[in-house]
Amino acid sequence: MSVKTTCAYCGVGCGVLADVGPNGVAIKGDPDHPANFGRLCSKGSALGETLGTEGRLLAPQIGDRSAGWDEALDLVADKFSAAIAEHGPDSVAFYVSGQLLTEDYYVINKLAKGFVGTANIDTNSRLCMASTVVGHKRAFGTDTVPGLYTDLEEADTVVLVGSNLAWCHPVLYQRLAAAKAARPEMRVINVDPRRTATCDLADLHLRIAPGGDVALFNHLLAEISERGLVDEAYLTEAVSGFEAALDAARADDVSETGLSDADLAAFVDLWLANEKTVTVFSQGVNQSTSGVDKVNSIINCHLATGRIGKAGMGPLSVTGQPNAMGGREVGGLANTLACHLDIENPDHSKAVQDFWNAPVMPAAQGLKAIDMFDAVERGDIKALWVICTNPAQSLPDADRVRAAIKGCDFVVVSDMYDTTDTAQVADVVLPASGWGEKFGTVTNSDRLISRQRALRAAPGKARHDWEIICGVARRMGFGEAFNYHGPAEIFREHAALSGIAAAFNKDFDISGLAEISDDDYETFEPQHWPVSAVKTGGRFFGDRKFFTEDGRARMVAVSHRPLAQATDEDRPYRLNTGRIRDQWHTMTRTGQTGRLTQHMGEPYLEIHPEDALKLGLAAATLAKVDSPHGSAILRVMISDRVTQGEVFAPLHWTEDTCPTGRVNALVAPNVDKLSGQPESKATPVSISPYKAA
Numbered sequence: 167m168s169v170k171t172t173c174a175y176c177g178v179g180c181g182v183l184a185d186v187g188p189n190g191v192a193i194k195g196d197p198d199h200p201a202n203f204g205r206l207c208s209k210g211s212a213l214g215e216t217l218g219t220e221g222r223l224l225a226p227q228i229g230d231r232s233a234g235w236d237e238a239l240d241l242v243a244d245k246f247s248a249a250i251a252e253h254g255p256d257s258v259a260f261y262v263s264g265q266l267l268t269e270d271y272y273v274i275n276k277l278a279k280g281f282v283g284t285a286n287i288d289t290n291s292r293l294c295m296a297s298t299v300v301g302h303k304r305a306f307g308t309d310t311v312p313g314l315y316t317d318l319e320e321a322d323t324v325v326l327v328g329s330n331l332a333w334c335h336p337v338l339y340q341r342l343a344a345a346k347a348a349r350p351e352m353r354v355i356n357v358d359p360r361r362t363a364t365c366d367l368a369d370l371h372l373r374i375a376p377g378g379d380v381a382l383f384n385h386l387l388a389e390i391s392e393r394g395l396v397d398e399a400y401l402t403e404a405v406s407g408f409e410a411a412l413d414a415a416r417a418d419d420v421s422e423t424g425l426s427d428a429d430l431a432a433f434v435d436l437w438l439a440n441e442k443t444v445t446v447f448s449q450g451v452n453q454s455t456s457g458v459d460k461v462n463s464i465i466n467c468h469l470a471t472g473r474i475g476k477a478g479m480g481p482l483s484v485t486g487q488p489n490a491m492g493g494r495e496v497g498g499l500a501n502t503l504a505c506h507l508d509i510e511n512p513d514h515s516k517a518v519q520d521f522w523n524a525p526v527m528p529a530a531q532g533l534k535a536i537d538m539f540d541a542v543e544r545g546d547i548k549a550l551w552v553i554c555t556n557p558a559q560s561l562p563d564a565d566r567v568r569a570a571i572k573g574c575d576f577v578v579v580s581d582m583y584d585t586t587d588t589a590q591v592a593d594v595v596l597p598a599s600g601w602g603e604k605f606g607t608v609t610n611s612d613r614l615i616s617r618q619r620a621l622r623a624a625p626g627k628a629r630h631d632w633e634i635i636c637g638v639a640r641r642m643g644f645g646e647a648f649n650y651h652g653p654a655e656i657f658r659e660h661a662a663l664s665g666i667a668a669a670f671n672k673d674f675d676i677s678g679l680a681e682i683s684d685d686d687y688e689t690f691e692p693q694h695w696p697v698s699a700v701k702t703g704g705r706f707f708g709d710r711k712f713f714t715e716d717g718r719a720r721m722v723a724v725s726h727r728p729l730a731q732a733t734d735e736d737r738p739y740r741l742n743t744g745r746i747r748d749q750w751h752t753m754t755r756t757g758q759t760g761r762l763t764q765h766m767g768e769p770y771l772e773i774h775p776e777d778a779l780k781l782g783l784a785a786a787t788l789a790k791v792d793s794p795h796g797s798a799i800l801r802v803m804i805s806d807r808v809t810q811g812e813v814f815a816p817l818h819w820t821e822d823t824c825p826t827g828r829v830n831a832l833v834a835p836n837v838d839k840l841s842g843q844p845e846s847k848a849t850p851v852s853i854s855p856y857k858a859a
C-alpha cells in the first residue's frame with residue numbers, strides 16, 4: 167500500500183505516494199494533493215533513491231567516540247544549564263531549520279523562549295524569507311500570505327520577480343506552464359538579472375540591474391497614478407499610506423533599474439492590462455539589503471489597484487524550504503513569537519507564557535542568524551545547539567562562521583550525518599531521523615498543512631528531533647511541559663495555542679484542529695489554514711479587512727537604495743549565488759543519487775563571454791574567485807545568460823564534496839537592517855584563471 171507523504175525539499179510542498187517494496191521505494195506524485203496533483207520534479211521523483219543508510223550516524227557521538235543516549239543528553243542538558251546559571255539565558259543559542267517538521271519546531275521554540283527564557287533561536291529560514299515576513303507585517307499587520315497557488319492558474323498576467331521558478335519551485339512552474347498552454351492569452355513577465363530557465367515561459371524578460379526592484383515597482387506605482395488607474399474606492403475603504411508611498415515612488419530614480427524605456431513601458435502596459443495579476447517573488451527579492459522594501463514596493467502596487475484577496479490576483483511569496491511556513495507559525499525566528507504574535511508585546515508574551523505555564527519569557531528579540539554567529543565568534547554564546555542544518559557551510563562568510571563554531575565552548579549538532587561541516591566541529595552530534603522516517607506536519611508556501619509520514623524506522627539509535635529536544639528539556643528540569651507521547655499531541659497543543667491568535671486579531675488560527683484525534687491526525691488530508699470557527703482555508707483580505715490596529719492595509723513609502731557593496735577596480739565582478747535544478751542545499755540527500763548529479767557534476771562559475779575573453783578564461787577551465795571573505799576554485803561556464811560584470815555560482819558544494827567549491831565562503835554577510843536577511847546575491851569579487859601550484 168502507498169504511504170501518502172510530502173516531499174522533503176522546496177516550499178511547493180508536493181504530495182508523494184511512496185510504495186515500499188522489497189527492491190526499494192517507488193515514488194509517485196500524489197494525484198489528489200492540492201499542491202501538485204500528481205506532478206513531481208526531478209528531485210522529488212528521486213526521493214526513493216536517497217534513502218540509503220550508508221554514512222548515517224547511528225549513535226550519539228561525544229568527541230570522537232560513540233555514547234549512549236542518556237550520557238549524551240545528560241551532557242547537553244548539563245552544559246546548557248551550567249551556561250544559563252553562570253552567564254544567563256542569552257548565553258545559549260539555538261539555530262534550527264525550515265526542514266524541521268512543525269512539531270519539532272514547536273517544541274524547540276517552547277524550550278528556548280518559554281523555559282530557557284531566550285529569544286536566541288533562529289533558523290536557516292532567515293536566509294529564505296525573513297524579508298517577506300517583515301514586509302507582510304508592515305503591510306498587513308501580520309505575516310499573512312494572501313493568496314493560493316490556484317491564483318497563478320487563474321491570473322491573466324503573472325509577474326515573477328527574483329524567482330527562477332523553473333529550477334527552484336519546479337512543480338509550480340509546471341502548473342503555470344500548463345495554465346499558459348491552456349490559455350495562450352495569459353502573459354508571463356520574468357524580472358531577473360539572469361536569463362534563467364524560467365525565461366522559456368516568459369513573454370517579457372526584464373534584465374533588471376541587481377537591486378533595482380524597488381525602483382521598478384515605484385515606477386509602476388507612479389504610472390498607476392499617472393494613468394488614473396488607482397482604485398480610489400478601495401484605498402478609501404481599506405488602505406492607508408498611499409500619498410506618502412506615491413511621493414516616494416515619484417521621487418525615485420527609474421534609471422536604477424537599468425532597463426530601457428521600451429522594456430519599462432512594456433512592463434507597465436502588461437501589468438496594467440489585466441486586473442487578474444499575480445506577482446510572485448522569491449530569493450532575488452528576499453536576499454537583499456533592501457529585501458523588506460522590495461516586498462513592500464510590490465505589495466504597494468497591488469494595494470493601490472485593489473488587486474488582492476480575489477481569485478487570480480495578489481502578491482505571492484514562494485518560500486524556499488519545505489516548512490519555512492511552519493516555522494513562521496510556531497514563531498521560529500528570533501524576532502517572532504508563536505502564532506504570529508509579537509515577541510515584544512507584553513500582552514502577547516503573557517498569553518503564550520500562561521498557555522505554556524512557562525517560568526519566563528524573553529522581553530526582546532533575540533539574535534538573528536548573522537548576529538548570532540558574530541556573538542558565537544565573540545565568545546558571548548557559551549552553548550550552541552544546531553538542529554537539522556549546516557551553518558558552517560550555508561551562511562555567508564562561511565569560513566568565519568565555521569571558525570566561530572569551532573571556537574565555541576560547547577556545540578551540539580542534531581543531524582542524520584556527522585560529516586557535515588558543522589558536525590565536524592561539534593562537541594556532541596546526536597543522530598536524528600530524516601525524511602521517510604519522521605511523522606509530523608509541514609506547511610507550504612500557500613498555507614497548506616500536509617502530513618509527512620514514515621516509510622520505515624530510523625536506523626541505529628537515531629531519534630526524532632522532538633524526542634531529542636524533549637529529552638534535553640526534561641533533563642533541564644522542565645519535564646512537565648515536555649512529556650509528549652508523540653507528534654499528534656504536540657500538534658494539538660500547537661493548534662490550541664493558535665486559538666489565542668484571534669483574541670489579538672492575528673491570522674494564524676488552526677484551533678479547529680485542537681482536538682484532532684490520533685486517528686484523524688494519522689489520516690489527515692492536506693488543508694489550508696486558517697482552520698477555526700470563523701474561517702477555514704481560502705484567501706485572506708477578500709473582505710478588505712487587514713490585521714492592523716485600524717483594520718486597514720498600509721502602503722509603505724520606500725525608495726531605492728544601492729547594494730551594500732559596490733564593485734571597484736579590485737573586485738569588478740558581482741557574484742550572484744543560488745540553487746541549481748537538481749540539488750538541494752548542501753546535497754546531503756540529493757548528492758546520493760547519480761541521476762541528480764548528472765545535471766551539474768561540480769561547482770561552476772557562469773560568466774559572460776566578453777568577461778571570459780578579457781580574463782583569458784576558456785570554457786571548462788578553472789577560475790579562482792576571491793572576495794575579502796574567502797576564495798573558491800570553480801569550473802568556468804561561459805554563457806550570455808549572465809550579463810557582463812555579473813557572475814553566477816551555485817551554493818551546494820561542501821568541504822566534503824568539493825573543498826575548493828564552498829561558494830558561501832565568498833559571500834559578504836551584509837544584511838537587511840529590518841529583516842536580518844543577508845544579501846547573498848551581490849558580493850563584489852575578483853576572478854582570475856586558476857593555475858595549480
Ligand code: SF4
Pocket residue numbers: 173174175176177178179180202205206207208209210211335336337338
Ligand atoms: Fe519536491 Fe519542490 Fe520538486 Fe515538489 S517542486 S517535488 S516539493 S522539490
